[in-house]
Amino acid sequence: MNQYQQNNWQRDFFTIAGGQTVSLIGSAAVQFSLIWWLASETASPIMMSIAGVFAFLPQLILGPFVGVWIDRLSRKTVIIAADLFIGLAALVFALFFLYDQPPYWSVCVVLGIRAVGNVFHSPAIQAAMPMLVPQQELVRANSWSQFMQSGAFLLGPVLGAAMYAALPLWIILLSDLAGALVASVTVALVKIPDPKRQTQQRPRFFYEMKEGAAAIWQDKKLFIVTAATLLGMVFYAPLSTYYPLMTSDYFRADAWHASMINFSYAGGMMLCAILLGRHGAIKNKFPVIHVGLMGMGISSLLCGLLPAGMGWFWVFAALCALLGASSNLYNIPYVAYMQETISPDKMGRAFSLIGSLSSATMPLGLLIAGPIAENKGVSLWFYVSGIALLLLTLISALLILPRKVDKAGEENS
Numbered sequence: 001m002n003q004y005q006q007n008n009w010q011r012d013f014f015t016i017a018g019g020q021t022v023s024l025i026g027s028a029a030v031q032f033s034l035i036w037w038l039a040s041e042t043a044s045p046i047m048m049s050i051a052g053v054f055a056f057l058p059q060l061i062l063g064p065f066v067g068v069w070i071d072r073l074s075r076k077t078v079i080i081a082a083d084l085f086i087g088l089a090a091l092v093f094a095l096f097f098l099y100d101q102p103p104y105w106s107v108c109v110v111l112g113i114r115a116v117g118n119v120f121h122s123p124a125i126q127a128a129m130p131m132l133v134p135q136q137e138l139v140r141a142n143s144w145s146q147f148m149q150s151g152a153f154l155l156g157p158v159l160g161a162a163m164y165a166a167l168p169l170w171i172i173l174l175s176d177l178a179g180a181l182v183a184s185v186t187v188a189l190v191k192i193p194d195p196k197r198q199t200q201q202r203p204r205f206f207y208e209m210k211e212g213a214a215a216i217w218q219d220k221k222l223f224i225v226t227a228a229t230l231l232g233m234v235f236y237a238p239l240s241t242y243y244p245l246m247t248s249d250y251f252r253a254d255a256w257h258a259s260m261i262n263f264s265y266a267g268g269m270m271l272c273a274i275l276l277g278r279h280g281a282i283k284n285k286f287p288v289i290h291v292g293l294m295g296m297g298i299s300s301l302l303c304g305l306l307p308a309g310m311g312w313f314w315v316f317a318a319l320c321a322l323l324g325a326s327s328n329l330y331n332i333p334y335v336a337y338m339q340e341t342i343s344p345d346k347m348g349r350a351f352s353l354i355g356s357l358s359s360a361t362m363p364l365g366l367l368i369a370g371p372i373a374e375n376k377g378v379s380l381w382f383y384v385s386g387i388a389l390l391l392l393t394l395i396s397a398l399l400i401l402p403r404k405v406d407k408a409g410e411e412n413s
Contacts, residue, residue, distance in 0.1 A: 028156020
């Protein structure tokens with residue numbers, strides 16, 4: 001990173017982050033509207049599980065291959081192309097809603113199509129950030145980014161609920177296209193350096209995918225935390241598809257209350273991002289990561305223990321705020337650690353691989369959680385996921401802690 005970039009990184013960062021935030025607001029409004037329409041029309045955990053599988057399957061299948069291309073192509077081009085692809089998918093589906101009410105399964109299809117764009121977009125953004133931001137500022141930049149994203153996820157569902165009550169779905173879908181155009185323009189205005197690489201060689205997908213995996217495997221602490229988290233996500237990931245049903249069926253609330261759950265979760269994320277952003281740097285990231293994972297487990301466990309009925313809804317909302325704060329307390333230092341330690345020319349593959357493995361936990365978890373939630377209720381799965389996360393976090397911490405003790409003993413001897 002040259003001196004000019006060192007001095008102007010905040011301007012470039014906020015230009016891109018601002019455009020992405022506008023895009024995320026539109027996407028969050030669309031996502032909320034589609035999911036709430038599907039939940040209110042079907043009231044079926046199985047249908048919600050199918051929608052979740054479609055939303056995560058593209059990352060699972062394409063992610064490892066996409067990472068190779070992200071590390072070979074211009075990351076700026078990848079980000080813009082992915083944004084426009086998502087916007088155009090929303091435009092096409094809006095036309096279907098304009099002329100008729102499409103079948104329920106079509107929502108699953110459009111969620112899958114939009115997810116294809118995200119397969120390219122998310123790791124490209126994460127891999128581009130270290131090329132714009134000085135290493136010592138990565139925690140702060142990730143915190144600012146998460147703050148703006150959380151704000152988008154906070155405002156998006158509220159906007160989505162208002163639009164859902166007043167507008168037809170085809171108009172709501174167009175907000176995704178508008179946001180994609182704004183995001184593309186802001187990325188186009190910023191020069192994003194790319195790492196040095198040998199683009200003249202033909203891609204050797206499996207060899208290059210192995211290099212991305214090795215970047216994680218060779219860092220034993222990162223590998224242990226990642227493995228524990230991925231196992232925990234098998235239990236935790238299905239919860240994202242069950243929040244609407246928890247609100248509508250378990251607590252007997254309506255769409256506005258569902259938007260308040262999103263509001264609480266995003267508010268917790270924002271508060272945590274502010275605190276981490278003010279701190280600026282976290283020297284030892286793994287204790288913070290484990291505290292965040294533990295907070296996610298405790299929050300999920302308590303959500304599953306709540307009695308049914310509207311009287312307990314606001315306790316559920318408060319726990320969702322704690323859940324959101326805990327997720328950022330885990331995610332921000334985890335991503336910053338990867339950005340600091342993994343070689344820039346392998347970063348796209350590493351983040352894509354993590355994304356693919358994370359996505360694999362969703363369909364696997366839904367295959368288990370769907371039938372159980374259908375027969376026993378969605379609240380049970382909140383309880384199960386909380387227990388699983390707490391146990392896996394404890395195992396991860398115990399596996400990492402002895403290494404620190406041994407190292408300290410060697411230094412004292």
